[in-house]
Amino acid sequence: MTEPHFTPLSEASRRALIAVRDSAYAPYSRHPVGALLITESGxxxxxxxxxxxxxxxxxxxxxxxxxxxxxGEREIVTLYVIGPGHHLCTPCGDCRQRIREFATPATVIVVLDGEGNPLKHYTMEELLPDSFGPENLPPS
Ligand SMILES: [Zn+2]
Known part of the structure; x- marks a missing residue:
């Protein structure tokens, strides 16, 4: 299996992601999270x-x-997730399934630390192995 590749965030994108994380409405968990996804169109x-x-x-x-x-877009190329600290803020179970709906085998999910530095990255198969997807349903 080849190592998934992803493009490091530009400084502007890193700042935008931190800003959106800081805009989160999280008064109950006090765990603000931001996500930035990039599609095939860029x-x-x-x-x-x-x-x-x-x-x-x-x-x-x-x-x-x-x-x-x-x-009107449907395909995730790269998804970056940023939490508030230095621990891994991986997508929750619900989100793994949601991401799966729009992922391809080449999709990379990158988990960043609170400053926007990559901590770990995953393919969809690594994040949700043997997953259930649209192809598991009978044709309509
Ligand atoms: Zn989630």
Whole structure:
């Protein structure tokens, strides 16, 4: 298996991702998260977590995917996730499935530290092995 490759974030993108993380609405968990995804067209989509008092908040990755879908794109090339500290802020289980819907075998998920430096990166297969996807459903 070949090592997945990803393009390091430009300084402007790193700053944009930190800014969107810092815009997160996370009064309950106090765990702000930002996500930046890049599509085949090269466009960037940002998202941050948005919590609510019933504890059914929206993850940063879900926000970025929603923005991508709203613009008519469907394929994630690279997804960067940034949390508040130096620990791995990997996508949650729900988001792994959500990312999987729009990932390819070449998609790379990069987890950054709080300053935007890469800590670890994954293929979709590494993040969600033997996953269930659209091809597992019968043709409509
Ligand atoms: Zn999530």
């Amino acid at each position: 466009r960037h989509y940002l998202g941050c977590n948005v919590e609510s008092a019933n504890f059914k908040g929206l993850c940063a990755e879900a926000g970025a995917i929603g923005a991508m879908i709203a613009q």
